[in-house]
Every structure is written in C-alpha cells, then in structure tokens.
Amino acid sequence: DTAVSQTPKYLVTQMGNDKSIKCEQNLGHDTMYWYKQDSKKFLKIMFSYNNKELIINETVPNRFSPKSPDKAHLNLHINSLELGDSAVYFCASSQDLRGYVNTEAFFGQGTRLTVV
Amino acid sequence: RKEVEQDPGPFNVPEGATVAFNCTYSNSASQSFFWYRQDCRKEPKLLMSVYSSGNEDGRFTAQLNRASQYISLLIRDSKLSDSATYLCVVNSAKGNTGKLIFGQGTTLQVKP
Numbered sequence: 001d002t003a004v005s006q007t008p009k010y011l012v013t014q015m016g017n018d019k020s021i022k023c024e025q026n027l028g029h030d031t032m033y034w035y036k037q038d039s040k041k042f043l044k045i046m047f048s049y050n051n052k053e054l055i056i057n058e059t060v061p062n063r064f065s066p067k068s069p070d071k072a073h074l075n076l077h078i079n080s081l082e083l084g085d086s087a088v089y090f091c092a093s094s095q096d097l098r099g100y101v102n103t104e105a106f107f108g109q110g111t112r113l114t115v116v
Numbered sequence: 117r118k119e120v121e122q123d124p125g126p127f128n129v130p131e132g133a134t135v136a137f138n139c140t141y142s143n144s145a146s147q148s149f150f151w152y153r154q155d156c157r158k159e160p161k162l163l164m165s166v167y168s169s170g171n172e173d174g175r176f177t178a179q180l181n182r183a184s185q186y187i188s189l190l191i192r193d194s195k196l197s198d199s200a201t202y203l204c205v206v207n208s209a210k211g212n213t214g215k216l217i218f219g220q221g222t223t224l225q226v227k228p
Contacts, residue, residue, distance in 0.1 A: 033216075042220050043203070043221075044218075045215055056215055090160075094216075103148075104150075104162045107159035109158070
C-alpha cells in the first residue's frame with residue numbers, strides 16, 4: 001500500500017498547455033503539501049493545506065492552483081505551462097506541523113514535468 | 117541568505133570512511149530538525165530527527181547546536197548503500213504555521 005501516491009509519474013507537455021497532477025494519502029494526516037524540486041535539486045515548498053484549508057502559499061504564480069476536495073487529496077493544476085515550470089513536483093503529507101514538533105513528512109514518488 | 121544552508125559537495129569517500137555533513141539555519145525560532153535522505157530520482161525519506169542532546173541510530177549520529185544554529189550528521193563506517201543526497205530539514209515556525217524548509221542537500225558518493 002502506497003502511503004502517498006501521485007499521478008502521473010512523468011508528464012511531457014507543450015508550452016501553453018494546462019495540466020493537473022493528482023495526489024492522495026492514506027495515512028490519515030491532516031496536512032498535505034506540494035514541493036517543487038528544480039534542476040539544482042532544491043526542494044521548495046509551494047503550498048500547504050491543513051484539513052482542506054490553505055495555510056501556506058509561497059509566492060507561487062497564480063497559474064498554479066491547488067485544490068483539496070478532502071483532507072486525503074491535494075491536486076495541483078497548472079495553467080499556461082512555461083519552460084521554467086519543468087521540474088519534479090512532490091506531494092507530501094504529515095501530521096499538523098504546528099502541533100507535532102517531530103512529525104515526519106511522507107513524500108510521493110514525484111512527478112517529473114517537462115515542458116517543451 | 118538561504119534559510120537552511122548546506123555544502124552541496126559532492127563528498128567522495130572510500131568504503132569504511134567516516135564522513136560528516138554540516139548545516140546552518142537562519143530562523144532562531146525553528147522548532148525541530150531532521151535529516152532526510154534522497155536517492156537518485158526518488159523521493160526524500162526521513163533518516164532521523166535531531167535532538168538537542170544529540171542522538172545516534174546505528175552508524176549515524178546527529179547533533180544540534182541551537183546557540184550556533186548548526187546541525188551535523190556523522191556517518192561512520194560508510195557503506196556503498198549510503199551513497200545518496202542528505203537533506204538538512206528545519207521545521208520553521210512562523211506565526212501559527214509550521215513548514216519544513218529543506219537545505220539544498222549534500223551529495224555523498226561512497227566508492228569501493
């Protein structure tokens with residue numbers, strides 16, 4: 001059983017297209033995240049949701065829109081894709097970081113997005 | 117200045133060597149600290165949490181110095197399977213939110 005699963009694993013698309021990445025966790029966690037890992041391997045947080053509520057939005061272009069239909073799902077929709085959006089996008093989940101000091105974050109396997 | 121800074125390496129060491137990685141963080145209000153491991157083309161996974169008193173898990177020892185805002189990871193008796201990127205991670209609390217801030221990672225290559 002995969003704890004955090006995201007699909008698709010690979011995504012190749014043309015500039016200007018709109019695409020979505022889906023994420024689901026079966027750990028019963030309250031908090032889910034999207035991270036972006038660029039070509040320099042830097043993992044940067046994009047969004048954080050707690051119980052379907054957006055709590056962190058890190059200066060991400062509004063072409064990126066997260067949607068959380070319930071606390072087990074956090075999808076990422078990207079409009080008008082640009083070359084610079086090429087990266088690996090990781091979904092993750094954890095207990096609420098505000099309440100659990102040493103909580104562990106569990107990551108999905110990543111979605112490798114290539115914009116051509 | 118980055119919130120969490122690490123030397124990206126790479127560190128190339130022979131099997132059996134002892135290797136140490138360092139990390140500094142800028143937010144003195146940070147609450148918790150971790151080392152994650154990321155294998156090539158895989159997701160990050162928790163290696164160990166880091167406590168003020170220092171903690172050990174087998175060949176791995178983590179230390180935290182809050183006064184200097186410094187975290188370290190020591191790997192003894194390196195194995196080929198230790199080759200990976202090691203990410204220093206800080207739970208950086210701001211207001212009523214917590215978020216995990218990742219360092220750039222330090223790449224370790226253990227050679228036979």
